[in-house]
Structure formats: structure tokens, C-alpha cells
Amino acid sequence: MSQRTLELGFSGHSEERRVEVPPDAPPPWDLRSDLKVAGKPHPRLEARLKVTGAARYTADQRLPGMIFAGAVRSPHAHARVRRLDLSRAKKLPGVLYSEAYPQREVRYAGQAVAALAAESEQVLDDALALVEVDYEVLPHVVRTEDALAEDAPAVAGRRNVRQGRGMRRGSLRRVEEAHARADVVLTREYRTQVQTHTCLEPHGSVARWEGDRLTVWASTQATFAFRQTLARALGISAAQVEVITEHMGGGFGSKFGADAWDVFAARAARATGRPCFFMLDRRAEHLVAGNRPDSIQRCTFSVRRDGKLLGAQVTSHGTAGLGRGAGVLNPAIYAFEATYSDQYDVLTHAGSARAFRAPRHPQGVFALEGMLDELAEAIGMDPLELRRKNDPHPVRQAQYDVGAEAIGWSRRKPSGSSPGPLKRGLGVAAARWAHNARPGTAVRCRIGRDGSVLVANGSQDIGTGTRTILAQIVAEELGLPLAAVEVRLGRTRDPYGHGSGGSVTAPSIAPPARRAAYACRQRLLAAVAAALGCEAESLSLREGRVHGAERELSFAAACGLLPTESIEATATGGPEDMSYPSFTREVAGVQFAEVEVDAELGTVRVVKVVAVQDCGLVANPLLARSQINGGVLQGISYALHEERILDARTGDMLNANLLDYKILGAREVPEIVAIPFSVANGRTSTGMSSLGEPPTVPTAGAVANAVANAIGARVRSLPITPEKVLAAIAEAERTRRASDGEKKKKKKKRIF
Amino acid sequence: MSEERLRVSRREVLKGAAGAAAWLGVPAAARAEGEERAPSWPGIRRLGPGPTPLSFRLNGEAVTIEVTPRTTLLDALRGPLGLTGAKRACDRGACGACTVWIDGRTANACTVLALDVDGLAVTTVEGLSSGNALHPVQEAFVAQDALMCGFCTPGMVMSCAKLVERGAVDEESLREGLSGNLCRCGAYPHIFRACQEAQR
Numbered sequence: 003m004s005q006r007t008l009e010l011g012f013s014g015h016s017e018e019r020r021v022e023v024p025p026d027a028p029p030p031w032d033l034r035s036d037l038k039v040a041g042k043p044h045p046r047l048e049a050r051l052k053v054t055g056a057a058r059y060t061a062d063q064r065l066p067g068m069i070f071a072g073a074v075r076s077p078h079a080h081a082r083v084r085r086l087d088l089s090r091a092k093k094l095p096g097v098l099y100s101e102a103y104p105q106r107e108v109r110y111a112g113q114a115v116a117a118l119a120a121e122s123e124q125v126l127d128d129a130l131a132l133v134e135v136d137y138e139v140l141p142h143v144v145r146t147e148d149a150l151a152e153d154a155p156a157v158a159g160r161r162n163v164r165q166g167r168g169m170r171r172g173s174l175r176r177v178e179e180a181h182a183r184a185d186v187v188l189t190r191e192y193r194t195q196v197q198t199h200t201c202l203e204p205h206g207s208v209a210r211w212e213g214d215r216l217t218v219w220a221s222t223q224a225t226f227a228f229r230q231t232l233a234r235a236l237g238i239s240a241a242q243v244e245v246i247t248e249h250m251g252g253g254f255g256s257k258f259g260a261d262a263w264d265v266f267a268a269r270a271a272r273a274t275g276r277p278c279f280f281m282l283d284r285r286a287e288h289l290v291a292g293n294r295p296d297s298i299q300r301c302t303f304s305v306r307r308d309g310k311l312l313g314a315q316v317t318s319h320g321t322a323g324l325g326r327g328a329g330v331l332n333p334a335i336y337a338f339e340a341t342y343s344d345q346y347d348v349l350t351h352a353g354s355a356r357a358f359r360a361p362r363h364p365q366g367v368f369a370l371e372g373m374l375d376e377l378a379e380a381i382g383m384d385p386l387e388l389r390r391k392n393d394p395h396p397v398r399q400a401q402y403d404v405g406a407e408a409i410g411w412s413r414r415k416p417s418g419s420s421p422g423p424l425k426r427g428l429g430v431a432a433a434r435w436a437h438n439a440r441p442g443t444a445v446r447c448r449i450g451r452d453g454s455v456l457v458a459n460g461s462q463d464i465g466t467g468t469r470t471i472l473a474q475i476v477a478e479e480l481g482l483p484l485a486a487v488e489v490r491l492g493r494t495r496d497p498y499g500h501g502s503g504g505s506v507t508a509p510s511i512a513p514p515a516r517r518a519a520y521a522c523r524q525r526l527l528a529a530v531a532a533a534l535g536c537e538a539e540s541l542s543l544r545e546g547r548v549h550g551a552e553r554e555l556s557f558a559a560a561c562g563l564l565p566t567e568s569i570e571a572t573a574t575g576g577p578e579d580m581s582y583p584s585f586t587r588e589v590a591g592v593q594f595a596e597v598e599v600d601a602e603l604g605t606v607r608v609v610k611v612v613a614v615q616d617c618g619l620v621a622n623p624l625l626a627r628s629q630i631n632g633g634v635l636q637g638i639s640y641a642l643h644e645e646r647i648l649d650a651r652t653g654d655m656l657n658a659n660l661l662d663y664k665i666l667g668a669r670e671v672p673e674i675v676a677i678p679f680s681v682a683n684g685r686t687s688t689g690m691s692s693l694g695e696p697p698t699v700p701t702a703g704a705v706a707n708a709v710a711n712a713i714g715a716r717v718r719s720l721p722i723t724p725e726k727v728l729a730a731i732a733e734a735e736r737t738r739r740a741s742d743g744e745k746k747k748k749k750k751k752r753i754f
Numbered sequence: 755m756s757e758e759r760l761r762v763s764r765r766e767v768l769k770g771a772a773g774a775a776a777w778l779g780v781p782a783a784a785r786a787e788g789e790e791r792a793p794s795w796p797g798i799r800r801l802g803p804g805p806t807p808l809s810f811r812l813n814g815e816a817v818t819i820e821v822t823p824r825t826t827l828l829d830a831l832r833g834p835l836g837l838t839g840a841k842r843a844c845d846r847g848a849c850g851a852c853t854v855w856i857d858g859r860t861a862n863a864c865t866v867l868a869l870d871v872d873g874l875a876v877t878t879v880e881g882l883s884s885g886n887a888l889h890p891v892q893e894a895f896v897a898q899d900a901l902m903c904g905f906c907t908p909g910m911v912m913s914c915a916k917l918v919e920r921g922a923v924d925e926e927s928l929r930e931g932l933s934g935n936l937c938r939c940g941a942y943p944h945i946f947r948a949c950q951e952a953q954r
Contacts, residue, residue, distance in 0.1 A: 049896040052904030053888065053911055055839020055879035062838035123829065124822060202843040202851055202905040202938050251841070251905030252938050284844050465903030465939055624899045628944060632902060635940030660848035660936065668932035671942040 008032040010585040010684040015396060017585070019684060024578040028479065028520040030687045031619055038544075040478040040688070043624035046470040047489060048249065048463070057249045060221040061281050063208040069098055070123045071267055071280035073114040074133045075289070079351040079653025080142035080155070081108050083115055083135060091132040096121035099270040099278075107140070109157065109324055110352050111654040112289025114262065119270035119278055142351040144648040146296055146321040149348045157349035158324065169329050169345040176340035177302075180313030184304030186380045187313075192301060192369035193719040194702075196321070196646040197294040198287070199358055200665055203251020205291045206281030207264045209271040216243045216268060220260070221281075223253035223464045224501025229494050231259035236268055247462040247492040254636075255357035256292035258501050288658035292356025293646060295320040295328035295347075299369045305377040309391045314341045316369065322347055325354030332366030335434050336374070336392040351653055357503060359633075360695035363433065364640060364702050371431035371703030372718060375710060379417065385707065386411055386430055397590035397681055398432055401614040405430070408612040408675050409594035418714015418734070423602045426609070427712025428594065431703030435589040435696040437618070439509035439686045441576045444497035447476060447518035448570040449526060453558035455480060457518070458490040459511060461499025466694050467625035468507050474622060475512050475688060479519035481544035482557060497572055505692030508621055512688035513579040521571035529569075530560045579687040586683055589691045590616040593634070595704040599712040601731055604724030606709055608638050608672040611701065618691025620678045630676035630697045637701020639666035642721050801869060810871045812837075813881025821868045828852045828863035831878060839879035839908040843936075850935030853909035854878045860916050862934070879908035882915060891915040894948035902939035910935045914949050923953045 003022045006029045010019055016033055023029045031037065051057035086104045091097060099119040108115060116133050120126040141155040148154055149162045156162060181187050207220040216238070222228040225245045233240040250257070267280035282291060297320040304312040320328030329345040378385040390402055406412075414428040448456045457476050463469045473487040480487075490496060500506050523543055531538040534550035542549045548560045555563075573579075594612040599605070613630050620626050643664040647656045657663045682689055702720060709727070710716040715734035717726045802823035809818040812835065819834050828845075831837045831854070840863050841851040847865035854863045855877040882889045891914045894900070901907045910932070917923060917931045928946050937945070 045896045045899055046901075048904070049899070049901065050888070050892075052901055052907045053879075053892040053895045054883055055837070055908040057904055058838065059841075059905065061842065062832075064833075064836060064838065123833075124824065200938055202841070202849065202903070202936070204843070249904060251843075252903040254938075284846075467902075628899050628902055628939075628941060631943045632940035635942065636938075659846060660844040661846065665936060665938065666940070667936055668942055668945075669929045671929065671946075674943050676943075 008682070008684050009034050010682045012397065012400065012679065012681045015400060019583060021582050021684070026521065027517055027578045028687055030582055030684055031689050032684060033682045037478055039484055040474045041620055042474070042622065044470060044474060044484050044622055046467050046625060047473060048469060052249070059203055059249050059251050060207060060219045060247070061203055061251070063219045063279065065208065065210060065277040068208070068277040068279050069119050069121060069270065069274060070126045071117060071119040071263070071270055071278055072126050072130055073263065073286070074116040074130055074135065075286065076108040076113045076115055076137065077111060077654060078108065078137050078139050079111045079144055080140040081137040082106060082140060083108065084138050085134070085136035086115060087134040088116055090134065091118060091129040094125065094129045094132060096125035097129045098274045101266060101269070110289070112286060112353055117266045119274065142653040144350050144352050144653045145650055146298060146319060146348045146350065148650065149321065149350045150319060157351055162349045163319070164326070164347045164349065165345065166326055166347060170343070172342035173340060174315070174342045177313040177315045177342040180340045181302065181304045183306070184312045185307040186377060187302065187304040188373065188376055188380060189300070189302040190373060190376060190718060192299045192372055194297045194365040194368060195644070195720050196296045197358065197640055197644045198646050198663065199254045199256040199292055199356070200287070200660070200663065201252035201254060201256060204282040204284070204287050205257060205261060205263070207267055208277060208279045209268040210277040211272050211275070214238070214242055217246065218243065218264070218268065219246045220264065221250050222247055222257045223250065223462060224258040224503070225460055225462050225492060225494050226498055227259050227501050232264055232268060235260060235265045243494070245494045250462060250464060253464050253502065254359045255361065255503065258503065284660060285658040288646065288655055288663060290353045292358065293323070293353065294358035294361070295322040295355045297328065297330050297365045299330055301369055301373050303373045303377055305381060307381050309381065309383050309388050311336055311338045311392045312340070314338045316343045318343070318345045319348050321350045321352065322355035323350055323352035327355060327361065329362050330366035330369070331362040332370035335370065335432050336389070337394045352648060359636065360699050363699040364637065367431060367433060367699050368702045368706060368720060371700065372706055372716065375429070375707045376716065389430065389432065393432065395434070395586065395588065395590045397586060397616050397679070398592055401590060401592040401679060404677060404679070405592050405594045405612045405614045408677070409596060409610065411594065414711065417711045420712055423600060425599045425601050425712040426596065427599065427708045427710070428596050429704045429707025429709070429711055430592065430594050431700035431707060433591040433696050433699035435505065435692050435699070437509070437584060437587065437589060437683060437685050438504045438506040438692045439513065439575070439580045440500055440506045441580055442574065443499045443510045443514055444572055444574040445472070445511060445515040445518045446497050446570060446572040447515070447522045448568050449522050449561060450568045451561055451564045453561040455482065455487045456490065457487060457515060458496040459499045460492070460494045460496035461507065461511070462492045462502065464502040464507070466502070466507065466629060467622060468511060470625065471508050471621045472511060472515050475515045476519040479516050480523055482546055486546070502694070505694040505696065509618070509686060509690045509692055510575055512621070512690050513686045514573040514575040516688050517573035517579055518571045521573065522569055525569045525571070526560060526564070529565060530555060530563045533563050580685065582684050582686065584683050584685040585681065589618070589696055591696045591700060593700045593704045595701070595708040597705060597708040597712055599709055599727060601713060604727035606642055606722055606727060608670070608705055610673045610675070611638070611704070612675040612677070613697055614677045614679050615693070615697050616681050616691060617678045617693050618681055618683050619689035620680045621690045623678050626678040626693060627676040629693050630678065631674050633697025634674055634676070634701050635666055635671065637698045638670065638672070638705060640720065641702035641705040645721050806869060808869055808872050810873060811875040813877055823867065823869055825868045826864050827854070827866040827868045827871055827876070830868035831863060837878050837880050841905055841908060843905065849906070850913060851906050851909040853912040853935060855912060855916065860913055879911055882911065889915055890952040891918055891948065894952040898944045898948040898951060900944040900948040901941050906935060906937045910937060910945060914945065918949055918952045921953065923949045
């Protein structure tokens with residue numbers, strides 16, 4: 003163990019901390035670290051492949067003899083399959099393999115009843131159309147509210163409403179006591195919609211057998227989990243399977259384990275002896291490949307007149323379709339005296355939800371931040387002031403200042419006072435996330451006698467820039483330029499890495515990458531010490547050279563002195579590099595939004611968003627800005643545009659395509675000021691924090707608050723459509739007239 | 755003339771019999787084949803239903819392949835021609851991931867029938883750079899990190915290159931000009947910046 007003093011925190015707010023650094027581990031980076039490659043704005047390594055079309059995604063695999071698979075899907079939300087006849091389809095020349103799933107019941111529109119594999123996509127299309135299915139349509143329920151009704155059809159078991167473990171938290175008694183001490187207690191209902199992931203690359207895979215070994219190219223954000231689930235489903239060992247994910251076209255939480263279609267592709271490939279391609283079409287993407295659950299959140303919050311937040315009580319109902327996990331997360335950002343949440347999953351005849359970028363957070367924060375603004379309004383306090391008073395996080399306190407300055411918060415006018423039909427408004431919201439660095443990721447680093455450096459890990463780059471960050475870490479440790487490091491990702495024959503969930507990837511992969519490089523560095527220096535006539539401890543590696551007391555060598559020349567063809571080290575993230583005492587326990591973020599609302603048309607235009615996001619030590623500011631921009635834009639899309647619409651009558655999705663399922667496009671992009679906020683938290687040896695999910699958490703809340711500020715009326719339901727805006731304005735107008743009328747009547751009474 | 759044909763191809767072909775008849779009337783690629791099941795119109799020759807020859811210029815090279823009449827340009831590119839740069843994401847002209855140039859104009863390859871480019875010039879993202887030298891838009895995409903997962907990027911690059919060529923890189927023109935290209939990761943701010951950098 004060696005002792006080190008680290009400077010942790012952020013610019014203008016730092017503290018020193020003594021830590022013990024284990025042997026064979028590099029000391030953690032902190033505010034004093036003078037980094038040359040890590041932390042710098044390098045373009046991503048695979049960018050060239052992506053801009054030239056040379057990057058091969060799963061959907062781009064074209065293997066010799068490849069066949070194509072697809073499924074026949076139920077158009078009904080709930081039905082019994084009376085008859086399923088594949089005979090005509092199977093007779094079609096070119097149809098090579100089929101499976102029928104004569105379930106007693108289908109329970110959501112889109113559920114597969116049969117699958118086929120054929121010579122070509124055109125034969126496949128023809129064959130799918132020849133499958134005859136006779137359905138007995140049964141009663142269904144697809145809307146959360148409808149499923150709550152006493153006489154609603156039961157989806158599974160007796161009751162549609164379920165409460166899973168951990169879905170009741172806090173103390174109702176304590177919250178009620180807090181409410182009793184409050185000056186203002188408000189009860190409001192907030193609602194959010196079902197959102198589909200809408201990854202541009204569909205789900206799916208390409209399977210190829212060679213003997214008893216299976217190679218699968220998969221569009222997955224978890225190569226190892228994919229391998230495990232696929233092997234289990236096929237009844238083979240994971241060692242027989244290699245999963246390859248070189249590039250993947252978006253996942254956002256919906257692409258972890260192997261799905262039914264992947265299993266089918268593998269079985270079809272085995273049966274026919276030919277590689278099989280199975281990618282979902284866009285309709286299936288919307289119906290069967292996951293979604294963010296909706297929510298109906300009944301909130302009772304209380305505050306003292308001086309701005310002290312007292313009680314927060316949330317009862318939520320949401321549907322994850324046939325799945326579970328429709329809860330919401332909210333009050334923990336602020337220091338309430340007492341909180342209580344009571345959350346329920348509501349079963350419906352719809353495709354199951356999956357994790358979606360910050361599961362449970364955006365919906366909870368939308369309600370929480372709305373409630374905060376409503377409380378601020380009620381006690382006549384500036385909404386930002388209310389947050390500052392109740393936010394215990396030192397980083398967010400600093401971020402409020404940075405953000406308020408960048409958006410021009412001092413321009414904010416009282417709600418509803420914006421004149422004319424085009425009304426401007428400002429809003430603020432915050433987010434929290436955990437420092438999700440998980441042990442267990444392993445990285446191999448190899449330095450060749452030819453001077454080559456290869457870093458390998460079997461997990462995937464979901465589009466966040468993992469490949470680039472890995473190269474930066476290793477280049478930094480070896481004192482090399484970025485271009486000197488080659489990275490291999492996305493092959494399960496390489497060392498283990500986690501799935502990209504919880505924003506764990508970069509924070510978990512960077513420490514073992516650094517330690518593997520550190521080990522190689524020590525061995526390289528030991529090998530060349532004699533040639534330089536000094537002790538290895540006195541040598542340093544920087545700017546592509548090995549520096550001794552008197553002599554130096556180029557990195558390539560030094561490698562040429564290696565006694566073996568290469569040196570190699572594999573490090574696994576663990577206590578030695580990821581459990582130092584942390585400066586803060588949570589990742590902090592704050593966003594400010596400015597909107598313009600057309601009070602006559604009800605349309606909302608987001609003018610500007612300022613996003614201040616704690617990144618830990620920023621791995622790469624260019625890539626960090628991309629992540630922040632992306633989180634904000636998905637957040638605006640969620641706030642204003644997206645909604646899965648299931649038809650109550652037929653149970654089918656009315657907008658299962660990219661024309662009618664509106665996601666944000668170029669026209670709706672506001673000015674975004676993305677501010678990666680660097681914090682040396684000291685938790686790991688590389689200091690990077692989770693960044694994929696947190697920037698999308700507060701956006702909808704900030705936008706909704708800005709809309710309320712603009713029009714003086716609150717839309718408590720996402721997406722904020724023109725219809726809802728106009729209804730809110732009309733409602734506010736009615737209330738105002740009614741109270742004016744009351745005043746006039748009182749006046750008249752006095753006169754007469 | 756080619757523009758006129760393209761306009762028909764992208765809008766009318768899906769509108770049913772009338773559009774389809776006009777479609778099948780394209781003389782350049784016409785070749786009667788297969789049994790006569792449908793009534794024939796004077797001056798109109800049937801195509802398909804089997805493989806039908808198709809010749810056009812692809813990224814500057816003359817190519818001839820055979821496709822069935824229902825094959826889209828996108829499927830011809832990604833299948834027999836082996837060019838997988840243009841992506842299939844929505845398959846109905848909504849997302850622009852399959853954007854290519856046909857006779858110099860941007861088009862969604864998923865809503866153009868392959869036989870309709872007979873005699874025309876098609877440029878895909880693979881044909882945008884020459885050798886090792888990237889197109890200025892591609893250079894700028896790399897430098898500005900105008901991509902994340904990268905699945906929309908080939909189509910996005912083709913639309914951006916066209917806008918840059920026309921000098922339409924002010925904020926308003928970019929918003930308008932890129933409204934047919936969806937990026938789910940939200941790279942737009944960097945895409946706008948890349949276009950402006952490429953223009954310089």
C-alpha cells in the first residue's frame with residue numbers, strides 16, 4: 003500500500019483526502035492530474051467507418067447462403083387461436099423452416115403465432131401471407147385506466163393490479179404528520195404516456211453454425227447476457243456460442259438478452275445448415291420490443307411558507323403491459339422531511355415494457371418537479387429559490403448557479419404574465435443518478451514487440467463512445483497518442499464486460515483498462531531498464547518515448563527490446579481500483595428550459611435548454627456533449643411528441659410506424675447549451691461517472707415547468723400536445739372569470 | 755425527365771392500380787415476361803413477375819443486375835449489389851436512413867422501386883468519398899462527433915452533403931432540409947455544426 007493525497011471535488015469547491023493505493027494499481031486521477039489524452043475532445047475511433055457506410059451492423063451481415071426469417075403476428079390484443087395452418091406456406095418453393103406456436107391464447111397484438119425462414123425476403127413475405135390463422139377474439143383491456151375498473155377483463159390471474167417488492171416505501175404516518183405542520187398542502191394528479199424505444203436498428207440477429215459451435219451477430223447492448231440467454235434457450239453451453247456486436251444501432255435499454263426471434267434464428271440455422279437472418283420490422287419494434295411504462299401519479303406534497311419542503315406522498319399506477327416494473331422514482335432529489343410512495347403495476351393486453359434510458363426516473367421527475375413549481379407558486383417563492391433551499395447536493399447547488407446564468411433566469415416573469423399570443427416561459431428541473439461503477443469487467447492489454455498496442459474487452463459500444471474512451475485511458479497510461487492504441491470490442495471470446503445498463507459501461511471499464519495498461523507499462527519498463535542503464539522505477543513513459551535519467555528511447559524501439567513476442571496483462575475491475583472513498587455519493591444534474599407557446603394554436607416550441615451535467619472526471623468533452631445533447635433531445639421528444647396509442651376498441655397500436663409515432667426531428671431541435679461539469683469524485687482510479695442516462699431525466703420536467711410559466715396554466719400530462727395546452731389555458735381562463743365574477747358580485751353587494 | 759419519373763415513383767406507386775399501371779409503363783426497363791394474367795393496355799408492356807434486367811450507373815460504375823419488379827432500390831443495393839451503407843430502419847420513407855442520390859437528387863431508396871432507376875445514376879454513401887479522401891461533410895461529421903450509434907449516419911451524410919452543395923447551411927435550411935432524416939440518438943446539434951464547418 004502506498005499513501006496518496008488526492009484533491010477531490012470541483013473547481014472552487016475541493017478538498018484533500020488521503021487514500022491508500024494498493025500495490026500494482028495506479029493512483030487515482032484527481033483535480034491535479036495533468037492528463038494528455040484522457041479528458042480531451044477526441045473524435046470517436048469508429049467515426050470514419052460510420053460516415054463512409056463501411057461500419058457493418060448486425061442488419062448489414064450478408065453471409066453466403068444466408069436465409070431470412072420472420073413471424074406471423076396476432077392482430078388481436080386477446081384471442082384464442084382456433085386453427086393454425088402452415089401447410090400452404092410450407093409448400094411455397096424456397097420456404098425452408100417453420101415453427102408454429104399454437105398457444106391457447108394470445109395476449110397482445112403483435113404476439114407471434116408462427117415463424118418461417120425462407121430463401122429470400124420476398125419468398126418470406128409471400129409465405130407469411132399464406133399462413134392461415136383462425137382467431138376467436140376475446141375481451142381485452144389495453145388502457146391503464148380501463149384495466150383498473152372492477153369489471154375489466156382479467157389479463158393474468160384474478161387481479162390486474164399488482165404491487166411488487168419494493169414498490170411501497172417510506173412512512174405514510176410520518177408524511178401525514180409532516181403535512182399537518184405545513185402551510186400549504188397540494189394534491190395533484192400527473193400522468194405520463196407509454197413511449198417506445200424506437201432504436202433505428204431493429205432488434206435481431208444473424209446465426210451461423212459450424213459443427214456444434216454457434217456464431218451470432220446480434221444487435222445487443224449486452225453481448226454476454228445475450229450469449230447466456232441464447233445458450234440456455236438452445237440447451238447448449240455458453241462456451242459453444244460466440245456473440246459479435248461490432249457496431250449497434252441504438253438500444254436505449256431494450257436490447258439485453260436474446261429474444262424469441264434470436265432463438266428461432268439459431269434453430270432455423272441449425273435445422274437448415276445455413277446462416278439465418280432475423281431482424282424485426284418497424285411495426286414489431288413498436289409492439290413487441292419493449293417500451294417505457296405509463297403512469298398515473300397522485301401526489302400530495304406539502305411545504306412551509308418559508309420554503310421548507312415537508313411531506314411528499316405519491317401513489318402511482320402504470321402499465322408495463324404483460325410485464326412488471328411500472329413504478330416511478332422521484333422525491334429523493336430534495337430533502338423532504340418525510341416521503342411515502344405506493345406504486346402499482348397494472349396489467350394490460352400489451353407488449354411488455356423493458357428498461358428504457360433511466361427507467362422510472364423521467365416520469366417521476368416530471369411529477370416531482372411539477373409539484374415543486376406548484377408549491378413555489380402557492381407560497382409566492384421563486385421556483386429556483388425553493389430548490390436551492392431544499393437541495394442537499396453540493397454539486398447541484400453549484401450547477402444551479404451555472405445554469406441560471408446561462409439561461410438568464412433573472413428574465414423569468416411571473417407565470418402567465420407573458421403578453422401576446424406567443425408566450426415565453428422558463429423552467430428548471432434536476433436529476434440524480436448513482437455512481438454506477440460495477441466491479442467485474444475485465445480488460446486485456448497487449449503490447450507487441452512491433453510497438454502495437456491492443457486493448458480488448460468483449461462488451462459492446464452502444465453508441466456512447468466506449469471504444470474511444472478505452473483507447474484514451476490506455477494511451478494516457480502508456481504516454482502514447484490515441485492513434486497508437488487499437489481497441490477490439492464486441493466479441494464474447496474476449497474478456498467479460500457488463501451490459502450497457504444503469505450507465506455502468508464507461509465507469510466500469512475504465513479502471514481495469516487503466517490497471518491492465520499500468521501492468522504492461524511496468525513490465526515494459528522493467529524490460530528496457532538495463533538497456534537504458536538505470537532502474538525501472540526511475541523511467542517514465544510520455545509523449546511516445548521512454549525517458550531515463552540520461553537517455554531515452556522511442557516507444558517502438560523500447561518494445562523492440564522485449565524478450566518475448568508480446569507482453570500481456572488482464573485486469574478485472576474490483577476493490578483495488580473502484581472503491582475509494584467518494585467525494586459525493588450521487589451524480590448530479592440540472593436543466594433549464596426556455597419555451598415559446600402559441601396560446602392560440604397550443605403549440606410548444608422549445609427555444610433553449612441549458613444542461614449542466616456531472617460527468618465525474620469528463621472522459622471526453624466532445625463525446626460527453628453528444629450524450630448530453632442526446633439525453634435532452636430524447637427528453638423533449640418525450641415531453642412533447644411521443645405516445646404509443648393503443649386503440650381501446652381493437653386493442654391494436656394505431657401508430658406503429660415512424661410516420662405516426664412522432665419522434666423529435668431536425669425541425670424541433672432547440673439551442674442546447676451542454677455543460678459537462680467535471681467533478682473529481684475519487685471513487686475509482688479513473689474518476690468517470692455514469693453519463694448515458696442522467697441527462698434525459700430532468701428534461702420533460704423542465705420543459706413542462708417552462709410551459710406552465712409561459713401560459714399561467716399547468717399541463718399535468720405528457721406529451722404536452724396543443725390540445726392539452728389549449729384545454730389548460732381555457733380551464734385557467736374559466737377559473738379566472740369565475741373568481742372575477744365572485745369579486746364583482748361582492749362589489750355590487752357593497753354598493754347596494 | 756428523370757425528375758418527373760422519380761416524383762411519380764415515390765408518391766404514386768403505392769396508390770394502387772392507376773399508379774401501378776403508369777409505373778409499369780416505364781419503357782426503359784420494360785420487358786414482357788411471364789404469363790399474361792392481367793389485361794394489357796395499348797402501349798404498355800408488362801414487367802415481371804420474375805427477374806427483370808436492370809442497368810444503371812452506381813457510384814460512377816455501370817451495373818446490370820436482375821431484380822423482380824417489386825424489389826426496392828434499397829433492397830437491390832443491400833442485397834445483390836452488396837452495398838449496406840444505406841440502412842433499412844422504417845421501410846416506408848419516414849426516417850431517411852436509406853437516403854441516396856438519384857441523378858443528383860436525394861431520395862429514400864426504400865420507396866423507389868429498383869427498376870425505376872434504369873438508365874439513371876445512383877450515388878450511395880459508399881460513393882461519396884473518393885479513395886482515402888473523405889467528402890468534406892464526412893470529415894466534419896468525424897471532427898464534430900455528429901453521430902452516436904451511427905445507424906442514421908449514412909443517410910444523414912447524403913442529405914447533408916446535398917445541402918452543403920446547395921449552400922443551404924443556415925439554421926433554418928438545415929432544419930427544413932434534414933426534416934426527413936431521423937436521428938434517435940439526438941446528434942442534431944453536432945450535425946448542424948458539421949454542415950456549417952463543411953461549408954467553410
